Amino acid sequence: MTCMYDVIIVGAGVIGSSIAYYLTEQGASVLIIEKDQPAKGASGAAGGMLGAQAEIHTAGPFYEMAQKSREMFPELACKLREKSGIDIGLVQKGLLQVAITDEQTSELETLMTFHQSQGQQAILLNGKDLFDKEPHLGEDIKAGLYLPNDHQVVAPNLAKAFLYSATANGATLLTDTEVVSIIKENGKACGVKAEAQSYFAKSVVIASSIQTPRLLQPFGFNAEVYPVKGECISLRFSQLPIQTTIMGKGCYIVPKRGKRLVIGATTKPHDYTKNVTAGGITSLLTEAMKLVPAVDDGSIEHVWAGHRPQTVDGLPYVGKLERVEELYVACGHYRNGILLSPITGKWMAEMILNHEKHPLLAHFSPQRHEKEVNV
Missing domain, CATH: 3.30.9.10 (D-Amino Acid Oxidase, subunit A, domain 2)
Known part of the structure; x- marks a missing residue:
């Protein structure tokens, strides 16, 4: 089987677009598939607050992750504007x-x-x-x-800046295209099936918000989003x-x-x-x-x-599904998707391309609500 892309990302909200941006910054070929239009969901509706302290009131990995992500915005705003021409309104x-x-x-x-x-x-x-x-x-x-x-930032502008920067780097975007299922062969995710045709890649990332469980349940992802x-x-x-x-x-x-x-x-x-x-x-x-x-x-x-x-526990799912090779998930960021988008994209790109897993990601594992199934 010939892989047309290095990575397929399902979902063109701020999380999926951030992952695409950081992947393409490292030279990966990326296909982004969105069932509607980009940033029409939570990303486009958000107030844009970067409330790393206002929203999180307990010490721990989530608080630390939020601080790290917030620190990225000043430099990121300049880079995205240079690449995409979009001012994220920081x-x-x-x-x-x-x-x-x-x-x-x-x-x-x-x-x-x-x-x-x-x-x-x-x-x-x-x-x-x-x-x-x-x-x-x-x-x-x-x-x-x-x-x-x-x-604070302008939330729709941030999502679009990530996306347009990714496409400027060579990413391909498909809109109004719903993914029906994930294609798996020999224990490995190798593509996705849409309504009209199938697309293939070395790795698959599901970042489709509340649609994520529908695609991942056959692979033991027993989590409610x-x-x-x-x-x-x-x-x-x-x-x-x-x-x-x-x-x-x-x-x-x-x-x-x-x-x-x-x-x-x-x-x-x-x-x-x-x-x-x-x-x-x-x-x-x-x-x-x-x-x-x-x-x-x-x-x-x-x-x-x-x-x-x-x-169910208020924490996002960010990481690899261990039961299937090259299948990744990033969803469930709730009120903090805008805030956490830079660090999520950066860490996911490092994991997918370099097999480097940041230690904090262990606390946001997709496996924490996994059920026992044969996949």
Whole structure:
């Protein structure tokens, strides 16, 4: 059998596109197959926060992986812009987690101590210092934990920059093409079967979000990757009321270029629908106006919904399926796909091409929920 490609990647979201970019940077020939259009799923719907501290509050491999990935963005932004012509919209103004109650303030104090113990910056603000930082915060806000290194990007731009950089390096992209199954011969993955034809490669990577289990279950991948629907709204202003990303208990508010605020996101597990509900948007705006009352002055620009791929233990699956040679998986990043996309792509490329497995990947093994089957 002649292999047309070194690697086939199923899924052209931010994770699949990142893997393709890092593979092609090392000279690999790559075919990317996407059942819809690129970045139409979770990647295109994300708020773009790089919340390595805001989203992860316990020490361990996941926290460490997130810090490593966040550190890659400044240099990566330059490289992707040079290669693809796309500005990923990196804004380095940090993130402010806010507290409205005494209990929430105590939680922020605990988080500050934790982050500082891990060698990360975290500054507790209250009183004049807090409102000097963001003068238009709601008067009921008691404190804020400023995380100066939790930045943000434009999520769809990042996904497209990875993808276009990969194609600039020679990758081939097939859109509107659904993969039906994985082709295996002599215990080795050697291609995929689509509806119209089959494609062959030395290695196969499944990075197709909530579709991943369907393709991998025949090979012992007994893991649930389920959708968590999130609804968002963007507002346009004559003058932005905030400069820093604000995160509260009920929502986040991200200032974007073009005098826009993105407010998200509802959390609806196992909801496969794509509609945006009045109740969801009402809830977001109600919570946002508690944090920044001037949200009330914004003009509605756009509402949308996306599906974030979640796993049963909250950790992504990143690595090789041991039961089948040359079959890899990268999915289930949930709220952190944008943040973790650089490190996932880099480590996956090293594993596939150089057989180098980063020690942290042992904690995200696809085998951790494997069932006993003969494949």
